[in-house]
Amino acid sequence: MLLSLVLHTYSMRYVLPAAVMMGTAPTYVLAWGAWRLLSAVLPARFYREVDDRLYTIYQSMVLFFFENYTGVIIYGDLPKNKENVIYLSNHQCTVDWIIADMLAIRQNALGHVRYVLKDGLKWLPLYGWYFSQHGGVYVKRSANFNEKEMREKLRAQMKAETPMYLVIFPEGTRYNPEIPKVIADSQSFAEKEGLAILKHVLTPRVKATHVAIDTMKDYLDAVYDVTVAYEGTVDHKGQRKLAPSMTEFLCKECPRVHIFIDRIELKDIPEEQMYMRRWLHERFEIKDKLLIEFYDAKDSKRRNKFPGKSVHSKLSLKKTLPSLLFLGGLTASMLLTESGRKLYVKTWIYGTLIGCLWVSIKP
Numbered sequence: 001m002l003l004s005l006v007l008h009t010y011s012m013r014y015v016l017p018a019a020v021m022m023g024t025a026p027t028y029v030l031a032w033g034a035w036r037l038l039s040a041v042l043p044a045r046f047y048r049e050v051d052d053r054l055y056t057i058y059q060s061m062v063l064f065f066f067e068n069y070t071g072v073i074i075y076g077d078l079p080k081n082k083e084n085v086i087y088l089s090n091h092q093c094t095v096d097w098i099i100a101d102m103l104a105i106r107q108n109a110l111g112h113v114r115y116v117l118k119d120g121l122k123w124l125p126l127y128g129w130y131f132s133q134h135g136g137v138y139v140k141r142s143a144n145f146n147e148k149e150m151r152e153k154l155r156a157q158m159k160a161e162t163p164m165y166l167v168i169f170p171e172g173t174r175y176n177p178e179i180p181k182v183i184a185d186s187q188s189f190a191e192k193e194g195l196a197i198l199k200h201v202l203t204p205r206v207k208a209t210h211v212a213i214d215t216m217k218d219y220l221d222a223v224y225d226v227t228v229a230y231e232g233t234v235d236h237k238g239q240r241k242l243a244p245s246m247t248e249f250l251c252k253e254c255p256r257v258h259i260f261i262d263r264i265e266l267k268d269i270p271e272e273q274m275y276m277r278r279w280l281h282e283r284f285e286i287k288d289k290l291l292i293e294f295y296d297a298k299d300s301k302r303r304n305k306f307p308g309k310s311v312h313s314k315l316s317l318k319k320t321l322p323s324l325l326f327l328g329g330l331t332a333s334m335l336l337t338e339s340g341r342k343l344y345v346k347t348w349i350y351g352t353l354i355g356c357l358w359v360s361i362k363p
Contacts, residue, residue: 014250017065024327025126026347027334028058032130033351044160052111052163055134057323059101059110064320066098070254072313074103075306076261082109083221084164086212088280090201090227090287091169092176092243099228099259100167105319112163116150116208118172122359125348129355132362135162141172145207154215164219166212170204170280177240195281200240200291204284206277213276217266227260227287229294231304240295260290260306 032054039047087100097115104110114135122128122138132138137153139145157164176182186202195203213223232255233241244254270276290306297303334340 014247017069017250018247020324020328021062021065024058024061024331026344026351027327027331028054029126029130029351030343030347031330032133036133048160048162051134054111055113056111057327059113060105060320060323061327062098063101063105063110063315064317064324065250066095067102067315067320069250069252071256072102072315073256073258073305073310074106074261074313075259075308075310077263078103078106078261079222079263080107082107082112082163084216084219085166085222085224086209086216086220087165087167087224087226088209088283089167089169090284090291091171091174092228092230093174094246095230095244095249095254095257096169096174096228097167098246099226099257100165102257102315103224103226103259103261104165105315106313109163109165112165114157114162114164114166116166116168116212123356125352126355129351129358132359135164137166138359139208141205147207147211150208150211151215154212158216158219164216166216168208168212170206170209170284171202172205173202174243175200175202176242178242190281195278196285198284198288200295201284201288204280206273206280209280210273210276213266213269214271214273217271220266222266223264223269225262225264225283225286227290227306229258229260229291229306231255231258234295238296256304258294258304258306258310262286 032051035050035054036047039050087103089096089099100113100115101110104113114137115131116137116139117131119138119140122132124131135153135157137150139150171186173182183202187197190197190203213220230243232253233243235241248254270279293302294304294306331344334344
């Protein structure tokens with residue numbers, strides 16, 4: 001019985017970091033909401049600068065757990081300086097959203113991260129509303145994709161001179177080896193369109209990528225083409241397994257995450273959507289070859305790594321620990337008093353309701 005208790009406790013080791021990350025959300029939203037009200041009469045750039053700093057604090061706290069629960073191996077050339085970029089990546093699991101933060105914090109650009117998100121995520125309690133306020137763009141798939149809406153949102157960001165680290169997952173959904181129908185449908189579509197059939201990624205969709213690059217082509221410095229692979233995602237038969245969920249990641253079930261970066265100049269990307277579609281598929285062919293090497297290389301010494309030079313990138317605690325202590329301490333202080341606890345609960349309830357109302361009215 002004692003052994004069972006120990007094993008159960010060990011299996012629940014993700015609870016503390018999850019509780020901290022979720023538990024500090026109301027505190028963060030209160031701080032952001034206060035600044036939003038105070039900055040209403042100030043120029044938009046003042047709101048944006050402080051909002052980016054607040055976002056940096058929260059995401060740094062999140063990265064305290066993710067950075068210290070795995071090893072981060074970086075391949076390719078990650079610029080040290082901040083840039084306005086579009087970040088294109090393969091998509092396998094919920095942790096993929098954190099990978100963009102891992103790269104951005106190494107460029108001191110964490111507050112600049114914005115996401116192109118599927119429309120259903122705007123209903124997330126607190127987070128859905130806030131991501132929209134922070135410059136995130138919600139899009140619907142296929143025939144329901146609203147190009148005009150996306151362009152207007154991006155133009156508003158450019159007009160406000162918002163630093164842009166715009167994250168897009170062109171596959172549109174996660175690559176999940178446990179749902180073979182999605183993979184088969186993607187491969188059938190590629191074959192029908194005369195495109196190369198991909199094994200470890202899905203056929204990319206071009207609409208959001210084209211709109212983003214076309215709208216911001218004079219505003220961007222580059223496009224980052226990012227390929228991500230998680231160790232421990234191949235079974236004993238050599239078959240690809242599901243990439244780690246956030247819960248599994250926080251249980252330290254991913255020894256290392258490998259990130260390959262290719263920085264692409266805007267002049268090397270075709271402008272017409274038809275040609276950009278072909279270019280994007282070719283980029284995903286390159287990703288597929290990298291992942292075939294990572295997962296399927298005949299030489300076992302070449303598996304679990306990308307080709308080329310790599311750096312085991314260890315992030316200093318100075319980048320993440322202060323944010324954890326600050327937000328954790330602020331939340332704990334609030335929960336110590338009865339009035340603080342009431343405010344905390346009301347923030348969850350009314351913040352969620354107001355957020356859902358807001359995103360249902362505003363695009």
